[in-house]
Amino acid sequence: MTDRKDFLTREKFMEELYRYKKGSVTRRHFLGVTGLGLATSVLGSAVPGLRGAAFAQGSIGDRVVLATWPNYHDPANFEAFTAATGAAVDMNVFGSNEEMLAKLQAGGSGWDIVVATNYAIPTYVETGLIEPLDLSRIPNFDPSAYDPRFASPGVIEGKTYGIPRNLGTTGYCINTADLEGGATPTTWKEYWDLTRGALSGRVIVHDYQLTAIGNALKYFGYSFNSVDPAELAEAEKLLIEAKPHLFAITSDYQPSMRSGDAAMSMCWTGDAVQLQRDIPEIAYVLGKEGGELWSDFFTVPASAPHKDAAYALINFLLDPQIGAKEQAFHGYPTGDSRVDALMPEEVLKDPVLYPAAELLSALEFGAAVTLTDPTRAEIMARFKAA
Amino acid sequence: MQRQGLRTWLFLAPAGAWFLCMLVLPLIVVFVFAFGERGAAGGYVPAFTFENFANLGARWTAFQNTMILAPVGTLACLLIAYPLAYFLALRASVRWRTLLLILVIVPFWTSILIRSYAWIYLLGGQGIPSLVKAMGLGSIRLINTPFSVLVGIVYGYLPLMVFPIYVALERLDKRLLEASSDLGSPPWRSFLQVTLPLSMPGVATGCMLVFILLMGEFLIPALLGGGKVFFIGNALVDLFLQSRNWPFGAAVAVALVLVMLVTVAAYLRFTRRWAGGRDDVSLM
């Protein structure tokens, strides 16, 4: 009886969670298109009774401000953090690294922690926007628990600027029912050929220079991160050729994939998992030529007003038990082997979340240069305006 | 006299401070930035160059799209808003009028984002096109086209057009229509010779409001155009928030402000002509 009840509760919980996550894309998209990205939620205030405790402990202050991605954290974990430390978590969510960088560059952000993607970290370091971390204040961080491949972008010139948290890939999802018996594609070449062929009018490209241009470069076999003008010119030509065949240029592709308006879209790991759960015909393809592999990092801005609280929160989230709860919430692998050890078998076997090694080897981390390269920005603008 | 002068200053101070801080200073900053250079990691580096203005051509398509869809959208709003405002001001009974006016505003109580998502559904494959298909009229594509952006524009900006026209028509002295009729003019000619000219200030105000706001619109094209319909507003958002090319973004903004100033100047000339050379715009 107890088991059964427990089982039902968990299932129901997952269902609720899933529903919540489905809504997240819309919100992320909103942030992207409005360019505001300031949907702030003061989670700590949900447990006002505990706020007094902060002054009793008196060490880390009463708040910590986090710049992160939408629906990337389980609010329950923040509540627990507030209960334990008295510091409330103010969360600002964003649609892109570019946007976070723009806000941080403008100054006065007041952020204590920024969740940055690998390719943004060098720029943050060069511009002095983030500072090296004092690892002695993060006892829960165990570098040996991470694949160096995912953890290394956080270390620059021997100094650790970022603590790895969550990783994933960028491939594309395709509704195989729309292929009318055709074989499921396996390459980026097929993605762009189908766009201008059988699936014309039903394909989505990300509204995001890194992946839109990177995956166009892959059609020609060039590096995902290329800033070579000749290679970029070819990619631009392909993008502009493809544009009339596109259903949309957007990072909010789930609704259109679900409604059937779109048949194929560039896609991030988490979205692929969510789509597959409801529509089994949707396949997630990692182009054989390669594509993007990414990992996110906790970083602390040099301007952080509540550094003590920032370290405390990072350390808290790195607790494997908390990490497991976070993964249950957002679905992405954390990259922390101690967390993986707590995951059920079927999650670890999911080929979307944990792709086969030979597929992974072809993937590239986004390069810092793409973030600041003006040519790529201009190509994206010309593509969208065309 | 002196005391009165002081009092006038005190009354004007809050508005003046606001005007200075919220409009003049940012405009100066934007103007200065427009002559600067982009830093290596983005942002602004002080410099004095006209390069950003020379590069404006790179956003020509966005300007072009805006300069086509803004007037077309304004016109579409006008064509729908005028009959509606006319009905509300001159035909609807007082009791209904209030209710209908509220209905015109009600959508404004909900975020444009949510309302646009409703349109995404309505215009998407499972919405109107599926109805058209079910009726055997073939398959049509509405969403993510300039047309769907136009629908969104008309929907979003309609109240801004309806209200100035409504006010102009409501203020219209109904005895003028009786006078026109008395002088031998059938109703439709009275409309053309009296109602329409006298509502022109409202029409001009509505058109200017809608047009100016459309010039900076970015949300509707992003949502209902599927990112494929690119306005100058979208170019600005991308320049500031994605590529972080502040100087170029500032140059585009300055160009946009200039276009708007020209529009406002045209509006003032136009309304002054309708008002027959008087300085105030009102006619009554």
Added chain:
Amino acid sequence: MESNLNPATEARETPIAELRDASKHYGAVVAAQGLNLSIRRGEFLSFLGPSGCGKTTALRMLAGFESPTSGDVLLDGQRVNDVPPHQRPVNMVFQHYALFPHLTVAQNIAYGLRQRRPRPVEAEISRAVEQALETVRLPGFGPRRIWEMSGGQQQRVALARAIVNQPKILLLDEPMAALDKKLRRDMQIELQSLQRSLGITFILVTHDQEEALSMSDRICIMRGGRIVQVGSPRDLYDRPASRYVADFVGKSNFFPGQIASSAAGRTTLAAAGGLMIAGTAPVEIAAGRTATASLRPEQIALHRRAEGLPVTVVNRIFLGEHTEYLVRHTNLGEFLVLVSRQAEAAEGGFEPGDPAHASWPEGAALILADD
């Protein structure tokens, strides 16, 4: 501005306009009830009454802005109940002029001519406009804007805009209400002479009895949506059919009482304190009924010799050619006496508090039934 509507050439017996048992109801509100009126070709007729008496409704039925709920409206012998205003050969001068603010003076005046089909040639229109401007004594004002004109000038423009169309009837809705007294007087005289020179039928709506009396050939007095009495100003002044009319047309003193006797055109009223007032009754009233004796202030003489009623002077108002005295009589209470300069010179002036005597010619009083 010679009218081509020469009254002599048209059938004189047909009234230019007629209301036949015309009523106008707005739901339960009765604006006009059973109006019967024939308007003669070329006359100047005024509807007179307080606001809400139905005079404007009558005018608007003639103009075509209202159609009667029951009964008929005829213009030139034709039933026009359902003919819209723009097809009626009448023009109106509106209360607040209703000039088109977006048009010049000349464009305002030309408005009616430009509605004609076939449309007259421009030269013809501008000639007519110039002529109309001269008629209303505003030559050269054509290019002006409406808001550049004074109230009196706007009034003239409104008049020109109507008469330029040579309507069969000119309707005037309180046209002088917004003018100051001096201007109003001048305009009244002008309107009257204009009406004579144009030969157009004028129908005026006013609440100003002086205006109606001074300008009209006939006055139609209205009350509560009904016509009370129609007649020439003199008729109404001398022979009001009711106390209401007597009160509305000129000043009068009213003494309530009971009919003591009524015979051979001579009626006697027993007023307060048993005082007998003899007079004529326009409508016969049976003995014993309550009624009112009406005496115009100028019919009463005030003198020092002990003849007539003993009164005390209460107040004196100098009016130039006349002096108006308010006097008190023990039984009749206070009433007005208008003394001419001549009579005052003969008698010597009276001061408030002076004793005096008031008298009137035998039978001068009107004995009126109470409404």
